[in-house]
Amino acid sequence: MIDLEKRMISKAGGRFSVQIRDEDVHRFLSKVLHVDKQDCWIWGASENGRGYGQFYMKKRPWLAHRVSYSIFKGYIPSGMVVDHICHNRACVNPHHLRLATNQQNSQYRSGAAPRNSHSHVRNVYWLKDAKVWQVGIGLNHKYIYGGIFKSLDDAQECARKMREKYFSPEFQGN
Numbered sequence: 001m002i003d004l005e006k007r008m009i010s011k012a013g014g015r016f017s018v019q020i021r022d023e024d025v026h027r028f029l030s031k032v033l034h035v036d037k038q039d040c041w042i043w044g045a046s047e048n049g050r051g052y053g054q055f056y057m058k059k060r061p062w063l064a065h066r067v068s069y070s071i072f073k074g075y076i077p078s079g080m081v082v083d084h085i086c087h088n089r090a091c092v093n094p095h096h097l098r099l100a101t102n103q104q105n106s107q108y109r110s111g112a113a114p115r116n117s118h119s120h121v122r123n124v125y126w127l128k129d130a131k132v133w134q135v136g137i138g139l140n141h142k143y144i145y146g147g148i149f150k151s152l153d154d155a156q157e158c159a160r161k162m163r164e165k166y167f168s169p170e171f172q173g174n
């Protein structure tokens, strides 16, 4: 018996849901870039501008970590969010994901974020619970992970170098 519920995913807020087909699963796994030292599965496709991976099904973007949870662990009940235990937004390893209530999640946020939780620096994102800055750029529908940094200055410098490398005319010409 196919457990249909395991392969369904709903939009946060439960506005609608779709079935995740086998071909979606294969396509999803083909976009995992590499596994890092912490066993994080680094998402290698587009990101949503806040460091979270994005995966398209039925012409709509879905958060990649929610898709991973829905494929490997099961249906996300309405009102629940999927939280990264590893604090790495680019990660889609199902073993690093857990369900949390919206309330738990916002408590998490309000407790840990510094006042400048949004860096206002391009390609730099604050990982609230790890208290580090993550650098990553989106390029040709790929998310390129740059690393994590304690200091915003270092993160900014890394983001600048990445843009220089990946957005240079030489690179674009390849």
Ligand SMILES: [Zn+2]
Residues within 6 Å of the ligand: 038, 039, 040, 041, 086, 087, 088, 091, 092, 093, 096
């Ligand atoms: Zn992870």
